[in-house]
Amino acid sequence: MKAAAAISVLLLAMLLAGCDQNMEEQPTGPSYSAMPQFGGGTMRTPPAGTVAQDDAAREQAIRQKPPLTSALLARGQERFDIYCSPCHGRTGQGNGRIVQRGMPHPTSFYDPRLLAADDQHFFDVITKGYGAMYSYAMRVPPRDRWAIVAYIRALQLSRHAALSDVPDEEKTKLEAGE
Numbered sequence: 234m235k236a237a238a239a240i241s242v243l244l245l246a247m248l249l250a251g252c253d254q255n256m257e258e259q260p261t262g263p264s265y266s267a268m269p270q271f272g273g274g275t276m277r278t279p280p281a282g283t284v285a286q287d288d289a290a291r292e293q294a295i296r297q298k299p300p301l302t303s304a305l306l307a308r309g310q311e312r313f314d315i316y317c318s319p320c321h322g323r324t325g326q327g328n329g330r331i332v333q334r335g336m337p338h339p340t341s342f343y344d345p346r347l348l349a350a351d352d353q354h355f356f357d358v359i360t361k362g363y364g365a366m367y368s369y370a371m372r373v374p375p376r377d378r379w380a381i382v383a384y385i386r387a388l389q390l391s392r393h394a395a396l397s398d399v400p401d402e403e404k405t406k407l408e409a410g411e
């Protein structure tokens with residue numbers, strides 16, 4: 234009985250001591266000190282993919298269109314097929330699976346208005362969204378947006394190219410029916 238009373242007193246003392254704990258009195262370390270528990274410093278390394286508001290490299294990637302290469306196009310095709318084709322379809326006509334199940338039908342990329350639109354328009358639609366389409370800024374980083382834009386341009390060209398646009402050696406192959 235005595236022991237139980239002693240334990241109660243002890244618990245009460247601990248509880249009351251808890252009440253006295255103050256957020257301001259937490260152990261803190263100077264920003265640049267070592268913190269072996271975290272395997273680094275007190276200031277933690279931001280997780281991969283964290284973007285600083287004034288990230289100069291990202292700002293640069295938004296403003297500057299990367300040079301057109303076949304690697305960029307291949308990347309654009311891959312990203313388009315992942316992020317855009319569910320609604321726009323693999324060829325950009327706007328008849329993807331989700332549209333077949335009730336999403337509003339987007340304008341075909343072969344519509345004269347979109348054939349005439351500049352690259353920036355496509356980039357901005359991916360960044361900000363457009364009407365019923367939501368923004369892809371969180372999922373598609375700026376360089377990939379440019380890659381997708383390049384691929385959309387290739388899709389558009391594929392339906393409006395003249396034989397004179399084809400390089401000579403490819404033309405020979407075409408004419409030979411290869």
Ligand code: HEC
Nearest residue numbers: 316317319320337338339340355358359363364365366369
């Ligand atoms: C979940 C379905 C969906 C996905 C995924 C999607 N879109 Fe869209 N998109 C739409 C819809 C719906 C519209 C038409 C919106 C409207 O007119 O209200 C549209 C419109 C557009 C337009 C036309 C804008 C105009 O001027 O008419 C472009 C360009 C476009 N999307 C590009 C893309 C690209 C690039 C991607 C991939 C990064 C993508 N979309 C992913 C549904 C989607």
